[in-house]
Amino acid sequence: MKVNTGAMVSIKSICPIVLFFSLAESLTLLKAPQHEDYLNTTQKFLESNIRDVTTVAFAQFIQEATYQEITGLVEQMIHYRDKCITNMQLPECSKKAIHVMQDKICGVKELSAKYRLSECCTNDTSERRLCFFQRKSAAVSFLAPFQVPDIEKVCQEYEEDQDAFLNHYIYEIARRNPFAFAPTLLSLAARYKEVSTSCCQEENKHECFHTKATPITNDLKEISAKQQHTCGILMKYGPKGLKLQKVVEISQKFPKIDFKELDTLLKNIPTMVDECCKGDVVHCFRSKAKIINYICSKQDSISSRIRDCCQLTVPQRGECIIFHSQNDDKPKDLSLRVERFTEGDDVCQHLHEDKENFLTEFLYEYSRRHAELPLSVILRIGVLYEKLLESCCKTENPKECYGHGEEKFQAVAQEIQLISKVECGYFQILGEEGFLNQCLLYLTKKAPQLSFQELISYGQKLVVSFTKCCPLGEEQQFACIDNMVGQILGELCGINKNRTINPSVDNCCKSSPAFRSLCFNGLTGDDTHVPQAFLPEVFTFNVTLCQDTEQWRKRQELIMNLARQKPLLAVEQVMQVLSDFSKMINCCEVEERETCFEEEHSKLYNKIEAVLRS
Template sequence: MASLFFFNLNMKHLNHIGFIFFLFSLTESLALPTKPQDIDHLSATQKFIDENTAYLTIIAVSQYVQEASFDEVEMLVRAMVDHKNRCLADSTLPECSKAANEAIQDSICAMEGLPQKRNFSHCCDNASIPRRLCFFFNKKANVEFLPPFPTLDLEVKCQSYKNNSESFLNHYMYEVARRNPFAFAPVLLTVAARFEEAATTCCEQQQKAICFQVKAAPITQYLKALSSYQKTVCGAFMKFGPNILNSINIAVFSKKFPKIGFEDLTSLLEDVHSMYDGCCEGDVLQCLRSQSQVMSHICSKQDSISSKIKECCGKRTPEREDCIINTNKDDRPEGLSPREPKFTDSENVCQERDSNPDKFFAEFTYEYSRRHAELSTPELLRITKVYKDLLEDCCSRESPAACYRHAEDKFNETTERSFAMVQRECRHFQELGKDALRSHYLAKFTKAAPQLSVEELISLSKEMVAALATCCTLSEEFACVDSLADLVLGELCGINENRTINPAVDQCCKADFAFRRHCFERLKADTTYVLPSVSALVSALDADWCQTYQEDLQDKKDRFMVNLVKWMPEIMDEERLCLLAKFTAAGEKCGQVQEPEACFSPAGSKIDNESQAAEKQI
């Protein structure tokens, strides 16, 4: 593998990159290697970008063209480094007037044969803005088309790292970025930094495998959580527009910083909106710049934002970021009542709404969120939607005030329904255990969206079980479950507005962002789905089952369960589990014969005969 001898990133820089991530509590931000007292954060950001052009190009290209080989990515990185050097030498050159992301896409399109080979020539035929969006919508969240993540013997891996750490880490980041096309660049930089720290530590130890297992798990969890959150929020932004993005961030910041004034929050949200403009489309440089601006904005107004971040903002990086991350939600300001009477008791509510609806409902979300930090962000958005619908009705009546004076009752009813859903889910977790619970969600997701691949359905079920396992023992059980479950639905709905699964699922994904959890809860089995033949079920019973290792056993069971639900969606859970048990037993017996394929063939399969009998009963 060719070495990136021109690669000019000192990985130690990555240790100076922090993030702020509070899951549905605060959006992440990037801090660059500067002291907090540095005034010109823009020049510091640009300096960082100039020093790390090659590394940032790896992220951008790998996310835009996931099918590209590492050698192709290297060639494009070399082209961008040359571009940067030319422009530093003579900024008056015509190509130097272009935005960096446009220059990256120019290079991708100009590489001979690449657009045709990697199936994105239709994007290169477009003008600037349509091309930018085309590259974005060409990203594929489902990465089953990529080969498995490369695995090496740990001794070989460590030797490669010691021989050429830059080339080794570059290839690692290429593989991670192409599999996480919607993760923001700062997140991937943090992942790279943490992986380098793990490699540096573990490659010096005798028990390398144990060390990597311990250190890799939190890195993977961090990447999964951040990527899922960012994809969900960007999906909301792309499908529902800037108003829903604004509502999400109002709720997020108001819960975390209940002391912040509405005008200060509005000013901060302008920077946050700019951040998502760049980050969601995959413009790594705008993403870096705007996230740096968000961090600087927070710390420049620390006294009016939070009483708990002053000490954090006085620290050097990366301590500043770690400090803010670990700071608890600010205390609710003294004298702040549980409700704001101006939205329910005033005689002028309808007039104020009509004078500036966006500002009016933004302020409502702000006031309700800072008073109810115990609620999840999705629930706060539901409350705002309920209030909007209520005023739509009340303000058309003869006596509006008498109508909206009971708004709090409507809010409580909505929250009680959401609480009941979470309590039911956590009760299932406590009663069923993880394995049975996974089977429950496999059946639930497969019935609702049988068009999805087996891999996607298994992944969604695992994520839902993991969410309940994480949250159902916490004091803030409701907010945790509701937020993480909403992220699972974000994975299902996807980021692309043109994604189609089936009419019922599409309706839940596109009709109302705030209430999609409630919508999915009501979904029945998709009756429009054309059931596969019985051979589709029997195909799960193949020789691969017989040679599987123990760690793959659960995966085999899951695949069988998905096929079974697709084939027989109407049978009871007990019958489905019974067939699963028989399948498992048959697989164990077939593993002991010389020709296991014959055991699973339609002619000789006891499972198949029983399945055909069951088919006739449906």
């Protein structure tokens, strides 16, 4: 392979600190035109932001650790960096950054014991890396709730020491989003710095922060959820499963991209995702920068919509291209039908000669024609097409057989689109609270083993997805809902390994992302669940509920307790109980509320007993 010599010169000219930030990486993308300083630019960013970069890694490895404990580890890494600059020949200076960081964690015995890290620390480097990844938890209920800070105090701290202020912000968002990629977190932190600089000069600081910081928080939630889902795909389905997902996503975003260029990206993405997911922050930055530089160097052939993004600095331009740039327009000469795959005479020949590449190219061609379809639907169509060919190519007239492929593909899409349309109709009728109640019933019946906190969290995320997606046009809402629901189900199933919930749910979690949502929709309830003995106090309420500012939470707990007691309970029965609960709550507004409450509570309790006995 001919290597770009200009790039090699820039590698040699990098500061000696590069020994800390190991250069063991693939140069695959250097075959394409590159910005000459792509490596230097990324390297300089890493050197200038070593404190923040290592804070991300440590906070994601040990989410429970205090800021002071994380700061102590960061200081060790800076001391290590300085030592290696002084003497590059030291054996430990040739190690990869992630191994050094985990060495530092395991070297602090009090820290290892306090946070139960001994299992990871006794493994060798490769197993230890996976162990640290597997202990990451997306459910951060073990952390204190994030408090909305006093804005005046925020501005005072920001003005006193901007670097320390932003580093603490990075620590907080990293430990609460352990699967978010380091470049994303530092890109969001850069935006938060701009907001702080601007708003702390305003007279109405509160309003300014609310207006300008809320989009950053929303982006953090949305992007973190997407990256978390990507990590789950790679860990459960391997590079091949991730490749199929990225074929669809990239082809939909860049419909003008040539298949060979797409294939070049696909060869590099799994390594980058693996590094980013497992906390190898240095190589995550470098691999991602390499991919983004490749895309920016080919704007004419990949996309005309990314020019402004490509003018940004590391790491903002990567986040801009991936999450904020619009899908490019389809080539004008691109027909809706994939004729080559459903009308060609040589389809079976291609299938037999190079099945995997042929089916990947089908996904590419179908995806670039249908940006309106959800990821799971296109993957499902890909599976359908493979099975169709396997069947048709055994017949006397294969072309006649697979010639009906387009109608079958459309039928799959229309079936799921109808489901989304109906669900948005329900959402519009029920409103957010009513829809949340339905989601809690839906989830608890299928997975009564989950905690109240988990059920409410997943229910609220479903509500957020429908709140965002249903106001969109029919075509947009379809993909929006299905993609977001797929991410929520991926989190429920477990990111770094499959959870054991119950046989039915476990079966759905083991199915491919293409069919997971369909599998969940088909579940009625967990018929293997043995409820706890009936506890009267669980369904007992008194007049003190009138002082409770969270009556809605009591209503939600009632729904979940009913479904746990009887997972196969009919929706109508639950609605009857909720109606009586509302009548009881209405007593809080009358003059003789204690008498009213006693009467209505008695009716409610009798209704609950009757429903659970039926």
